[in-house]
Amino acid sequence: MCSYRIRAFAARLALTSLPMHPILNIGIKAARRGGQVISRASRDISQLTVSTKQQSDFVTEVDRAAEAEIIAVIREAYPQHAILAEESGAIGGSAGDSEYQWIIDPLDGTTNFIHGFPQYAVSIGFAHKGVMTHAVVYDPNRNELFTASKGAGAFLNDTRIRVSKRAKLEESLIGTGFPYRMFDHIDAYVAIFRELSQKTAGMRRPGAASLDLAYVACARLDGFWELGLSPWDIAAGSLLITEAGGLISDFAGESDYMNTGNVIGGTPKVFAQLVQIVAPHLTANLKA
Secondary structure, three states, X not given: OOHHHHHHHHHHHHHHHOOOOHHHHHXXXXXXXXXXXXXXXXXXXXXXXXXXXXXXXXXXXXXXXHHHHHHHHHHHHOOOOEEEEOOOXXXXXXXXXXXXXXXXXXXXXXXXXXXXXXXXXXXXXXXXXXXXXXXXXXXXXXXXXEEEEOOXXXXXXXXXXXXXXXXXXXXXXXXXXXXXXXXXXXXXXHHHHHHHHHHOOEEEOOOOHHHHHHHHHOOOOOEEEEOOOOHHHHHHHHHHHHHXXXXXXXXXXXXXXXXXXXXXXXXXXXHHHHHHHHHHHHHHHHHO
């Protein structure tokens, strides 16, 4: 083996051998615990009890059970931390208003799950003073664990990941999510989809935003955009993208996507081209 390859191998080994932050370790433990609940339930989805929160927005006992397991793991390790979870809402820590917050989606892609469509995940983000510092997205179907810590890179299982090197929109595969609850901006969505279908290598709508963002981070997608997401849909995936060398913003190019729910992410050059196409359609529609 030439010296260059030896050095490259040593560098890669060093990256994957770095000790994980204790908070990230707890996030991984919690995500895997939630994933176990989901995997057991997936063996017979015909037995599930499904409730409707609002049009096309479902919740099952699996969502609630997975969330309870995730919270139990976090509470055991960090009872003083605050939690924001999709099913339980905001939960204060034992220390009152905490500057540490876990942001949890126990089953991102519930509609996929109840139809047996194998594209869903557990998403756990951790923020310190409002800044995302750790992220876990776990796909129990493929046993794929996406993790990131601020300043330490992003990983898929034990391999460091980077966004793709694609620079041209016409060569790029782009992910999105069509409206399924609120249809106020459906015309803008259709117009954007039409334009991007003509200017990209293809469009995909798998139905689990946390995995879509993780796929941007590991170069399976070159970009992603969606409107009206919740914080738990975005939290972990946003850090995965930035730690993998990508960019993410709201439609105004700002960092307020956790509040607006409007997200554009991608490789640096594809991101810029997506903003130029997506933002004018939606900002005009949002002002109308």
